[in-house]
Amino acid sequence: MEETNELIQERIKKLQRLKDSGVDPYGVSFDAKDKAREIIDKYGHIAKEEFETKNDNCTIAGRIVAMRDFGKACFAHVQDITGKIQVYLRKDILGEGYGLLKNIDIGDIVGLTGKVFKTKTGELTLEVKDISLLCKSLRPLPEKWHGLKDIETRYRQRYVDLIVNPNVREVFLKRSKAIKSIRNFFDSRGFIEVETPMMQPVPGGATARPFKTHHNALGIDLFLRIAPELYLKRLLVGGYEKVYEINRNFRNEGISTKHNPEFTMLEFYIAYADYQYLMNFTEEIITYVCKDVAGDLRVTYTISEDKEEIIDFTPPWKRLTMAEAMEAYGVDPSVFKDLAGAREFAVKNRIDIDKNASHGKVLDEIFKEKVEPYLIQPTFITDYPLELSPLAKRKKDNPELVERFELFIAGREVVNAFSELNDPEDQKGRFLKQVEARQAGDEEASFMDEDFVRALEYGMPPAAGEGIGIDRLVMILTNSSSIRDVILFPQLKPEA
């Protein structure tokens, strides 16, 4: 971090010269009335000749990203949040102010006012009348042509990535837009946005290993939440009928292109609705967000280097039960009969399964291996085995299945939703089952949450609840192949 090289030394010298000449190299506030993009939009279509009689001035602030020096004149590009615009500095116009240029580098942040015109080659340009340095930059930016490619540097020094890679800026603008769009959607439909604990004494609402932390004053261990579910349902008990939360979940598991230890989840609950209602509702939300962010219901997604797919969000989306989907992708229906049948199929197809795995778990494994990767277009899968869903309501006609669906897009689970179990006795029994599984060594099994059962005993209206993985959704909307490309500061090992 302390490294200094010749290029930095040069800039420090310039910094000193600026100070010596009475220039504040770290500027003050600057009223940048105009934006690069707006200027280009406003004047771009006007013919070059017309500028000869015009005298329109604009004021912008931004970072110098390119410079072409001619001795007594200089072209540069200045970049602000909206984009880049060329500026033209002339000694005969700037007079003494032109001397500032000697100590200015690519990367410096400047504010300037100039007359709008078009160059010989037709590029809209500001002929600078006044320039002030707002911030001297001490480190050289990556090369102008190849930019910053090194993935590690891009993630570790995201600020540099954002300066030089416009597509990266674009991705995170889209992410912000997607989240705003989701809020609009829910707010306009009578939901209230809530915040529930990130630090929980009993981690629940999902099957995953939690992070543990400690509160000194209370003298207790707490867990970073793996899901907000149990708290949001407590709010249904409390009388709120439509709630949503957009916030971070934390899971103490592997890191991959699809997993970051902290990730953003949207969860929402609707009293008196069920999972069937939610499927339609999900189509509505996602098409709403997709239109807003991508401008179209069809988006291109790069599945792998040599495989690109157009994902079409035009509803209705395909709906299959887990069993139907398995059959459609060539899984022998005998797997549903019993554990032995499922196990046999798994072994035959070289699917790794834990030797203690239950029937439901084995089915889940087979599904993940044989079906999930092929669900490219948005597809709802319904009717999951009870034991995989300790918080979901049983199906009336088959109590071993639950009223649940997951939505798959591009071969990935993006949504998980179900009719919420509101029978306290059943819930308590399911918790106990989970506790048993935990004692038998399943580290992901849930803990008993006594207070949640107590809440259900007061009565929770029948309700439907859903979780949407925001990072994964944004990946699809921005054609990003790694979750790290949609998280500003993804988790990495500390720099050596």
Place this chain on the structure above:
RNA sequence: GGGCCUGUAGCUCAGUUGGCAGAGCAGCUGACUCUUAAUCAGCGGGUCGAAGGUUCGAAUCCUUCCAGGCUCACCA
């Protein structure tokens, strides 16, 4: 955690059989008032990821370690 790959100048990358460490951009000096990967002349810049080993000699071969990528396992 396993397998495969990568790490060389600020950035993007070459580096042959083990034989003086290279290019482009960026930087510095000079020229240049419509360039846009500006151009022209010249100059400087390296812990070759780290440590150890083999060798007369290592960026290059071997071992270990560090970081990253892809992938598998686990998961969302």
